[in-house]
Amino acid sequence: MDVKEKTEEVLIHAYGKRPLTLVKGKGVILTDDTGKEYLDGAAGIAVCALGYGNKKYSDALTAQIEDAGLLQVSNLFYNEWGYKAGEKIVKATGLDKVFFTNSGAEAVEGALKLARKYYYNKTGKASGKIIAMEHSFHGRTFGALSVTGKAAYREPFEPLVGGVDFATFNDLESVKALVTEETCAVIMETVQGEGGIYPAEPGFLQGVRKLCDEKGILLILDEIQCGMGRTGKMMAYEHYGVKPDIVTMAKALGCGVPVGAFAAKAKVADALMPGDHGTTYGGNPFVCKAVSTVFDCFEELDLVNHAADMGAYLKEALTKKLAGKDEVKDIRGIGLMIGIEFSCPVSPIIEKAREKGLIIISAGSNIIRLVPPLVITKEDIDKLTDILSSCI
Ligand SMILES: Cc1ncc(COP(=O)(O)O)c(C=O)c1O
Numbered sequence: 001m002d003v004k005e006k007t008e009e010v011l012i013h014a015y016g017k018r019p020l021t022l023v024k025g026k027g028v029i030l031t032d033d034t035g036k037e038y039l040d041g042a043a044g045i046a047v048c049a050l051g052y053g054n055k056k057y058s059d060a061l062t063a064q065i066e067d068a069g070l071l072q073v074s075n076l077f078y079n080e081w082g083y084k085a086g087e088k089i090v091k092a093t094g095l096d097k098v099f100f101t102n103s104g105a106e107a108v109e110g111a112l113k114l115a116r117k118y119y120y121n122k123t124g125k126a127s128g129k130i131i132a133m134e135h136s137f138h139g140r141t142f143g144a145l146s147v148t149g150k151a152a153y154r155e156p157f158e159p160l161v162g163g164v165d166f167a168t169f170n171d172l173e174s175v176k177a178l179v180t181e182e183t184c185a186v187i188m189e190t191v192q193g194e195g196g197i198y199p200a201e202p203g204f205l206q207g208v209r210k211l212c213d214e215k216g217i218l219l220i221l222d223e224i225q226c227g228m229g230r231t232g233k234m235m236a237y238e239h240y241g242v243k244p245d246i247v248t249m250a251k252a253l254g255c256g257v258p259v260g261a262f263a264a265k266a267k268v269a270d271a272l273m274p275g276d277h278g279t280t281y282g283g284n285p286f287v288c289k290a291v292s293t294v295f296d297c298f299e300e301l302d303l304v305n306h307a308a309d310m311g312a313y314l315k316e317a318l319t320k321k322l323a324g325k326d327e328v329k330d331i332r333g334i335g336l337m338i339g340i341e342f343s344c345p346v347s348p349i350i351e352k353a354r355e356k357g358l359i360i361i362s363a364g365s366n367i368i369r370l371v372p373p374l375v376i377t378k379e380d381i382d383k384l385t386d387i388l389s390s391c392i
Pocket of ligand 1: 106224
C-alpha cells in the first residue's frame with residue numbers, strides 16, 4: 001500500500017491533499033518519492049524561510065538532541081534557550097515580553113486572553129469585546145476561529161467565543177462604528193494572507209492605531225504569516241510606522257519546528273499572572289534553540305533585506321511576464337508575499353505548474369499565493385515566473 005492510500009485510511013480527511021508525496025528538500029528544491037524535483041513557491045505555507053537543509057539550523061537542532069539530550073523540561077523550570085529566543089523576539093518586534101506557544105492559532109488564543117485579562121484588570125469587568133476584520137484568518141481553534149472573518153469556517157462550529165464584531169478591512173469608519181466602551185481589542189493581520197493577500201492600507205492601519213490610542217483599546221497585529229521578514233521588513237508593521245500592543249507570530253519563527261509566540265508591551269503583558277495561562281510544551285529548549293538559530297541565520301544571510309530585493313524582483317518579473325494575459329486581474333502584495341488574482345479558478349494552473357515542476361498554492365479559489373522560501377534567488381525567480389506564465 002502506498003503513502004497516499006495508507007494516509008487516507010488512517011488520518012482524518014480534513015485536508016484536500018495534492019497527489020504528491022515529498023521526501024526530501026535542499027535549498028528551494030523539493031523532491032518527491034519518484035525522484036522528481038520541484039521548485040518551491042510555497043515554503044510549507046510561508047514557513048520554511050530558510051529553505052530546506054540549512055546546515056547551521058540542522059546542526060543546532062542535532063546538537064540539542066544528541067549533545068544536550070534535552071527537548072522538554074516543562075515551564076516549571078528554567079532553560080537557557082527560552083530567554084535567548086525571547087530576547088531575539090523582543091529585539092525583532094520592539095515589544096517587551098514574550099510567551100511561547102506551539103502553533104499560530106494558539107498564539108492568537110493567548111493574545112485574545114491577554115487582551116481580555118488586561119481589560120478585566122483595568123475595569124473590573126468581564127465584558128471585553130473584540131473587533132476583528134472580514135476576510136481575516138487567525139486559525140482553527142475556537143478563540144482564533146471566533147475572530148476569523150470567513151463565515152463558512154465559523155458556522156459549523158458555533159457557538160463560538162462571544163463578544164466579537166467584524167469590521168471591513170481597510171475601512172476605518174467601519175471600525176469606528178463598532179467601538180464601544182467595552183471594546184478591549186482590535187485584531188487584524190497586517191497583510192491578510194488566507195483572505196487573498198491584501199495589505200492594510202497605510203491610512204487604515206495608522207488610523208486604527210490612533211483610534212486605539214485615543215480610546216484605550218489594545219491593537220493586536222497577527223503577523224503569523226506576514227512577519228519574520230516575509231514582506232522585506234522583519235515585522236510587516238515596520239512598513240507603516242506603527243507598533244501593536246500585542247503581536248502574534250508562528251510559521252517562519254521556527255522554520256519547520258512547530259512553534260508560535262505572542263509578544264506584548266510590558267504594561268499589557270503584566271496582566272497575565274501565574275495560573276492565568278499555560279502550555280506543557282510551549283517554549284521548550286528544542287523549539288527555542290530552533291527559534292534562536294533561525295534569528296542567527298536571518299542575520300548571517302541578511303535575509304530580510306534579501307527578501308525585500310527578491311520581492312521587488314519577483315513583482316517586476318510577474319508584471320512583465322503576465323502582461324497581456326486577460327485572466328490576470330491583479331498582482332499585489334509586499335515583499336515575498338504576493339497574490340495574483342485571476343478572473344477564473346486557479347486550481348488548473350496550480351496543477352499544471354506541479355506537472356512542470358513548480359509547487360504553488362492558492363489563497364481563495366481565484367488567487368495564486370506566492371510565498372517562497374526567503375532564500376530564493378533571482379535565477380529561481382526567473383524559473384518560477386517562466387513556468388507560471390507558461391501554465392496560464
Ligand atoms: C495570519 C494567520 N494567523 C493564524 C494562523 C494559524 O496558524 P496555525 O496554522 O499555525 O495554527 C495562520 C495560518 O495560516 C495565519 O496565516
